[in-house]
Amino acid sequence: MSRCLKVEPFPFDGSFMFRRLVLASALLLAPVASRADSAADAAQRLETLSKLVKDPHPRVRLEALRSLAKIHGSRSAELALDVLDQTMDPTLDYALWLTINELSEPWIAALESGAWKSEGREKQLAFALKAIRPDQSSRVLGRVIQERRLPRDGSGPWIELIGQAGGPKELGALLQQTVSGGFDDSATARALSALGEAARNRKVRPEGDAKGILSLLQSPNESVRSATLRLSGDWKTPPPAESLSRLAADPSEQVRATVFEVLRLQGSSSLPLLKQLASDKDPATQRRAVLTWAALDLSGAGPALVNAVQGLDQEQAAQEFWRSFLAIKGAGKNLAALLPASGIPVAAARTGMRVAREGGRNDMELVLTLAKGAGLSADTQAFTGQLIRDMAAKASASGNPQRGELVYRRSDLACTTCHAIGGAGGRVGPDMTSIGASAQPDYLVESLLMPNAKIKEGYHGVVVETKDGQTFSGTVVRESTSELVLRGAANQEIAIAKSNLESRNQATASLMPAGLLDSLNETEQLDLVAFLSQLGKPGEFDASKGGVARxxxxxxxxxxxxxxxxxxxxxxxxxxxxxxxxxxxxxxxxxxxxxxxxxxxxxxxxxxxxxxxxxxxxxxxxxxxxxxxxxxxxxxxxxxxxxxxxxxxxxxxxxxxxxxxxxxxxxxxxxxxxxxxxxxxx
Ligand code: HEC
Incomplete structure (x- = not known):
């Protein structure tokens, strides 16, 4: 083969097309790498690929990865793993997985000889251990555990790695160290979660006897109690009903929430206990029991649900209730058919109407029934261009931005849950720091009144249904071959095992709820718009400079x-x-x-x-x-x-x-x- 294709030093300011051309020539040369006389060429290609694998364009990174797979050696594996320092997507994820799979032996050899060091590269290590064959990762992890029993405080990445890549033997060793009190509280909780992750995402369980963990339910530490419960749910060996019923009144909120999660995972065998807890003396326990009941048997829970809605008189509780309720498949429509025509508390209805329209969901039947039942109007008409321009003009003339800031901060509107100013606040929607400097008042009014009219690029949501009857919506935060992580409307991360995915669709509505301004009077609406239109302009609403605690x-x-x-x-x-x-x-x-x-x-x-x-x-x-x-x-x-x-x-x-x-x-x-x-x- 001719040697004239030798790759020249790489011009990084070249165009994308040009970078791909250089890459293509690196690819063409790849088969030569096996020839003894081309060691220098291989080094040269690796040098080029080391830059391409960090290219700003994901397509270039992708092809660089595949070229690296063809140059057998630990340096190729090392370079390939560097791609993790940048944003990943499912295609890159898969390409890296393939590449490491092909380069597994040289990588393991480098790890074992100490030539590849894992310190500071925990992400890379975790990825590689999951990409290589299970018997290989088990070999690597097994050696680590043998060499050094894990430290009492669990420092280092090992606990999580065993959860992500360990086989029954390594998980068994982790379990033994956990139940025998070999970890402090925080490491114990981490070990329990790691065991749970292995069961959920990979369906791998530790060898040996697992009964010992239930004794950890007595731990004085709430995270340990809750992680133990959760794990017993993941293993489908929950504690007996008496213990669950006692834990439903645990002083820790985290533990109480986990009890219901476990009851849901257990399925219909939990119904007797749930019905009993649905008339508990504590209203919060009651609501949780009814919600879990509804998740398992929506029509059976009907009357209890209607009761629960009528007891919702506080914003916070109502919001939590609606968010969990509407995460049940088909819930909104079902409840709308059962609710009475009047007498629904206003707080319950308002919050319900907002949640029913947030996160790309649009449960109109429920919105209309709630509005009617509480005597509210459900403004769902399309707003005309004239109305929008009028409102924008009025806001500029008479809106008060200082008062508007207080409207923006109101917890019932939840603006701060989804949007950040100066980096402080939620990340579900776009940052608002300079919205006033970059957008016209008409645009702001339209965004508030009709979030669905134009959905900002990069903020389209997805709606996911799971095999166990839940629906989630949000933006995709990250995704791997085993897990999808969304950011939901409450700014929380939701991890869904890929094995539990049933369907996944682009949301048709904006993640920002419509009808948000319905509960504000005109002055408040104008003040809010005036506030937004000041953001980022020089003066007291400029949050673009850092350096202050927010x-x-x-x-x-x-x-x-x-x-x-x-x-x-x-x-x-x-x-x-x-x-x-x-x-x-x-x-x-x-x-x-x-x-x-x-x-x-x-x-x-x-x-x-x-x-x-x-x-x-x-x-x-x-x-x-x-x-x-x-x-x-x-x-x-x-x-x-x-x-x-x-x-x-x-x-x-x-x-x-x-x-x-x-x-x-x-x-x-x-x-x-x-x-x-x-x-x-x-
Ligand atoms: C549940 C989350 C959520 C809540 C609550 C929410 N927003 Fe949004 N908002 C979003 C998302 C997501 C987008 C981007 C999608 C779109 O354009 O519809 C957005 C877009 C916007 C935009 C347009 C931004 C742009 O750059 O195009 C404005 C302005 C805005 N929101 C203001 C508000 C205000 C003011 C509130 C409170 C009254 C609020 N939002 C409440 C999620 C939310």
Missing amino acids: KWRLANVLHTDQQNGQSDWMWKSALQDKRWNEVLSRVNGDLTRTLMEGATKANFWTSKIAVLALTEVQLAQPGTVHFQLTASPGTELWVDGAKVSGPVSLSAGNHRVLVRIDPNRIPEKIRLETRDAAFVLN
Whole structure:
């Protein structure tokens, strides 16, 4: 074969077509790689491919991957795995899977000899272990476990890797270490989840006796209790009804929720217990029981459902109820036929109408029945172009953006759950930071009144139905050969095992609910539009510059904490802990007194010692950080458990920064700034 096809050093500013041409020549040359005299060529091709595999264009990355598969050797495997540092899609995922599959032996040899190091490449390691044959990954993992019994605190990627790629033997070893108390609480919970993941996504279970895990239901740690329950559900060996019934009243919300999840997975054998719990004395337990019952037997649960709807008088509870209810296949239509013609509480109806139209769902029967039953109007007419222009003009003339910001933050509208400003807020819909500078008021009004008219590129949703009777909608966050992860309308990630997928369709409606403005009066509507149209323009609604804390978590320190000797929970408790109330700063970065007070209302019989406002910063490398706190004298600044007054030197990673506030002298506002570290937003 002629040697004139030798690949020249690669011009990276070339066009996409040109890059593909270079790639094609690399491909053509690939078969030569087996010749002894072409080692230098192979090295040259690898050098070229090392750049192409990081190309901005996914198509180029894809072809680079397939070329790498033809050059047998550990370096090719290493380069192929680098593709994971960029956005993946199902095609790339599959191509990488094939490539690693073909290069498995050299990769394993490199891993075993230490030439390929896994530190800092956990993602790559996990992928490769799943791509190679099960007996190969089992061999690799088995050796690791043999060499070093997993550390008590579970540090390192091994627990999760065993869950993702281990065979019965490795899972068995993990199970034994777990039930024999070989891990601390947090590692125990992780090990239990890893065992569950293996059962759900790969249908692999540990060898040996699995009964021992039920003793972990007695653990004082809620994550351990809940993960144990969940695992017993995944293995289809749930605890007996008495235990489930007791756990349904567990002090931990997480555990209570898991009980019902397990009951659902168990199917119709759970019905007797569910019917009993549907008349429990606690309304939240009642609602959960009815919802689970409905998931298993929609028509049987009918009367109990109608009852539950009539008891929904609070926004938060109503929202949770509707979201879980409408995740049941065919639920909306079914309930619409059963609801009474009047007497539905307004809060229940309003929230139901919104949820029925969010996330690309459009349950019109239910919307109309709820509206009628609560005496509300269901404005579903098409809005004319004239009406939209009039409203935009009025908003520009008389809307008040300061008041509009408060409308935007209202929890019943849920704007912040789906949209972020300055990075703070949800990621279901587009970022709003500069919407006012980039969009005309007419466009804003139209987006609010008729979200379905134009769906923004990249925000089309999918609707997924599962074999076990659930429906989910949202945008695709990531996808692999075994799992699909969506971001749902509540900004939560939903993981669905591919083996459980029944159908998957593009949503016809926007993920943003129609009729959101129905509950606002005209002034409020105009204020909201005025606010949106200011976003990103210079002035007090410009959130484009970083450097200020936007996401806070607030909590009270009470006398009882001191009595119970709890003085360091603020440094140790999980940030998701119910004790912290999440609050976003205003667009200008201020956390105002009203916001602080709203988030820290305490029962009148407890006395507050302090109000805490916590935020987090992240450093890419160790450094000195200067914080600038704007607040009145009654406040103190603490970092990682120590009070600070000047610059602090911090290690790389995340750090908690806390403002401690005298509850009797809550300042007008607090504002925390730094240029030396990034505030953590997600
Ligand atoms: C359930 C999630 C959700 C809620 C709640 C929600 N949105 Fe949206 N929003 C979206 C999604 C998704 C899009 C993009 C799809 C589309 O264009 O319809 C969007 C689009 C928009 C757009 C157009 C943005 C653009 O760049 O084209 C505006 C403006 C907007 N939303 C404002 C709001 C306001 C104000 C609220 C509260 C009253 C709100 N949204 C509530 C999900 C939501």
